[in-house]
Amino acid sequence: MxxxxxxxxxxxxxxxxxxxxxxxxxxxxxxxxxxxxxxxxxxxxxxxxxxxxxxxxxxxxxxxxxxxxxxxxxxxxxxxxxxxxxxxxxxxxxxxxxxxxxxxxxxxxxxxxxxxxxxxxxxxxxxxxxxxxxxxxxxxxxxxxxxxxxxxxxxxxxxxxxITGKAIAGLPQDASSLLATLENLKPADLADSLHDLSDQRMIEVAQQLPDDRLADVLEELSDDDRILIITALEDKRAADVLDAMQPDDAADLVSELPEAQQEQLLELMEPEEAEDVRRLLNYAEHTAGGLMTTEPIILPPDATVAMLLANVRREDIPATLAAIVFVTRPPLETPTGKFLGVVHIQRALREPPQTLIGQILDTDVEGVDPETSIGTLTRLMATYNLTAVPVVDEAGKLLGAVSVDDVLDHLMPDDWRDAEDEITDRTIEENAAHG
Known part of the structure; x- marks a missing residue:
């Protein structure tokens, strides 16, 4: 006993x-x-x-x-x-x-x-x-x-x-207690917590996260960490998680995998999601096409302000994309009909709910070519204070949008999280020394 x-x-x-x-x-x-x-x-x-x-x-x-x-x-x-x-x-x-x-x-x-x-x-x-x-x-x-x-x-x-002091070989460790302490963390903070774990423990915790929660976390992790996690999942589970990710983030992750594994996962994904990822994989990494998401908020000009506000309230829409709505002719799925302009959420909030968004269009925001460089995108966003830039093809159809957070992620060095810690530590110590 x-x-x-x-x-x-x-x-x-x-x-x-x-x-x-x-x-x-x-x-x-x-x-x-x-x-x-x-x-x-x-x-x-x-x-x-x-x-x-x-x-x-x-x-x-x-x-x-x-x-x-x-x-x-x-x-x-x-x-x-x-x-x-x-x-x-x-x-x-x-x-x-x-x-x-x-x-x-x-x-x-x-x-x-x-x-x-x-x-x-x-x-x-x-x-x-x-x-x-x-x-x-x-x-x-x-x-x-x-x-x-x-x-x-x-x-x-x-x-x-x-009892033995080590886990039995081959048996995964449950993560119920650890997940309870991390339950209320934002995806970026949860990603930081996972990064601090050993590789094996990171995988064990990731495997027990719901698909949508894991998708949010993978979007915040470094390439090495998310490749480690996605390759440890069963192919069907990995495909389900990729389906739940933003298309641009899913494409970034898939592009880091061997070609055979890329094709296997794309075949298991939902056809519409896989089509978006395949399209994004055709563009170079540091171009507008490689950075854009194919799922910004898109509405027709005869939509009302009330309909616009209902769309920007969706929980799955990142804050940077919720601040601006893209208006096009049908079809509204990318690639859409002709791109007409944008409506800024701040402007929409000042209008009666029944107002047609075609009446409050900002037509000064022009679309960029998918081959536009990240440097040009950065200057454009800074000059016009934009949170997202439309990407259009030669016919003026909307292909997607590049958000400011996607640009920042690619401008920062690969080890920017650790570098930020060092900068923060040094700044705090200097401030403390000066009272």
Missing amino acids: AQVSQPRKNRTTRIFAGRLVGTPVVDPIGDHVGRVADIVILLRFRGKPRAVGLVVEVGNRRRVFLPFTRVTSMEAGAVIMTGRLDIRRFKQRNAESMAIADIMDRLVEFKDGTGLGRVADIALGQTPQRDWVVEEYYVERVRQSTLGYRRTGESLLVEVGS
């Missing part, structure tokens, strides 16, 4: 990792500093794993390290710290494991041969020397079935030495 933990008198102070996540971190005078995002643990060959500190999420979703030597109290729903918080972005070291990201939800094996379990929580205890160690694991027994691994309903606290 697994060695079940027994109640002890004079038990040292202890906390559960799952309950600690999300707890506010405050300084000695009670000012809010951030919230606990994870706990850093050092696994040992002998003895109990040691918890060395907290990962704290501070302003702008930055995650920093707070050692337990700076923590004076973890009571009454708050972590109280002392001293200064190191604002450098936390980067996990090889010897470190994360309580939530790496250990919780892990499938483990009971050493007495009684089966498998899932780590549902981690009990941390404080020693007389004021060190924090992993005392016990709260484990839910699971059994294998034709549908995977199911819980049996039995849960127990077990000593550290009663």
Whole structure:
């Protein structure tokens, strides 16, 4: 039988990792500093794993390290710290494991041969020397079935030495607990969190995200990360995720794959979505055709302002594309009929709902050729304060639109997220030095 933990008198102070996540971190005078995002643990060959500190999420979703030597109290729903918080972005070291990201939800094996379990929580205890160690694991027994691994309903606290310290080879790790902590993050912030995980853990988490959520996240990840994820998915699932992505982002991702895999995924995608991606693949990467999306908001001139406002409210429309509506003759699917002009959302808001948008057209915004360079697009957007530029063919038909966020993504260096962290760190340190 697994060695079940027994109640002890004079038990040292202890906390559960799952309950600690999300707890506010405050300084000695009670000012809010951030919230606990994870706990850093050092696994040992002998003895109990040691918890060395907290990962704290501070302003702008930055995650920093707070050692337990700076923590004076973890009571009454708050972590109280002392001293200064190191604002450098936390980067996990090889010897470190994360309580939530790496250990919780892990499938483990009971050493007495009684089966498998899932780590549902981690009990941390404080020693007389004021060190924090992993005392016990709260484990839910699971059994294998034709549908995977199911819980049996039995849960127990077990000593550290009663289960294997590593996941069983070949078994994926569930990500329920980790996903719960990331549930409310915006796609860009969730992408940052996934980027901080190991490759294997990133794949495990991505595989458990819904298609539309994963599509949003892939649009925010670097090429290396999203290629790693998309190639780890089953082909049908990968095609479904590509269907949910913006066509230009899907085309960018597909273009990075081997030709054989490109064709296989395109065949599995919805025909209309695949057609858009194929069309975009024909253009060079840093041209208007290569940057554009084929799904901006397109309406006919006899549509009303009320219809326009209903379209820009759609949740699947990025903010940069919701600020401007493209007006064309039918058909309204790209390539459309003749491009007539645009309507700016700010202008539409000043008009009665029944106004025809053909009456408030801005015809000064001209379309660009699909071979237009990114440099020309940048100057055009800056000169006329545009959030999106129409792309038209020789016959004046609308092919798509290039949004300002697509241009920015391609102007920034490949490692712009890490570079931004270094710049931010340096700026904060300089400001602090000057009071």
